[in-house]
Amino acid sequence: MFEAARWAPSANNEQPWVYLYATKEQPELWNKIFDTLMEGNKIWAKDAPLLVLAISRKDFISNGRPNASAKFDLGAANMLLSLQATELGLNVHQLGGFEKQKAIDTLNIPHTHDPVVVLAVGYLGEIDVLPDFLKQREAAERERYTQEVFVLNKSFSS
Ligand SMILES: Cc1cc2nc3c(=O)[nH]c(=O)nc-3n(C[C@H](O)[C@H](O)[C@H](O)COP(=O)(O)O)c2cc1C
Structure with a gap:
């Protein structure tokens, strides 16, 4: 999975991603990631054998300037993963519902880096082991906007 992520395209080929992972066999590290999750996410992520904190590097290595594409590129890498x-x-x-500051503090993430999302793998x-509200969500049909909503072949209307 990390090898697939490695080949993601990125602005200036900066590859502004870091993956901090822990398997359940490493309870101390796994718990540090797990403990950052919002309560609603903990309910089922408690059984995930692998938790990964996806982190972006804020600045370009090449010139030290802020990399506006860092999270965009991390997202591409996450998708390949x-x-x-x-x-x-x-x-x-992917779980955006986690406490960033807690992750920064407990995992010693330097100020040059930004924890973006936790991946439960x-x-x-x-489905039966889930509480009712999650059962419903899990069983629900997946939904997306239709293409007319987001595919344009003309200017935005004024
Ligand atoms: C950046 C990001 C953050 C997300 N955060 C959460 C989250 O905190 N909790 C959760 O249950 N799902 C989270 N999701 C999952 C989305 O809710 C899910 O992809 C969306 O509802 C569509 O569902 P589907 O992908 O199963 O069709 C997140 C997804 C992304 C990409």
Whole structure:
């Protein structure tokens, strides 16, 4: 998965991503990531055998200026990681609901870096073990806007 992420394109080929991972066999580190999650996310992420904190590097290495593409590029890398996970029969759930400052403090993340999202990775479990509100969400049909909403072949209307 990390090898797939490694090949993501990025502005100036800066590759502004760092993945801090912990498996459940490393309870101390795994708990440090887990403890940053919002309560609603902890309910099912507690069973994830792998937690990954996806971190962006804020500035360009080449010239020290702020890299406006850093999170965009991290997102591309996360997507390749997710596709590779799917190929391996795994499932990735990105979680923006976590306490950034707690992650910075407990994992000693330097000010040059920005924790962006936690990835919970594992094999799909049984829906029955979830509390009712999550069961419904999990069983619901996946929804997206139709293409008319976001594909344009003309100027924005004034
Ligand atoms: C950056 C990002 C942050 C997210 N944060 C959360 C989160 O904190 N908790 C959660 O349950 N899902 C989270 N998700 C998952 C989205 O809610 C989910 O992708 C969306 O509802 C569409 O569902 P689907 O991908 O299963 O079709 C996040 C997804 C992304 C890309």
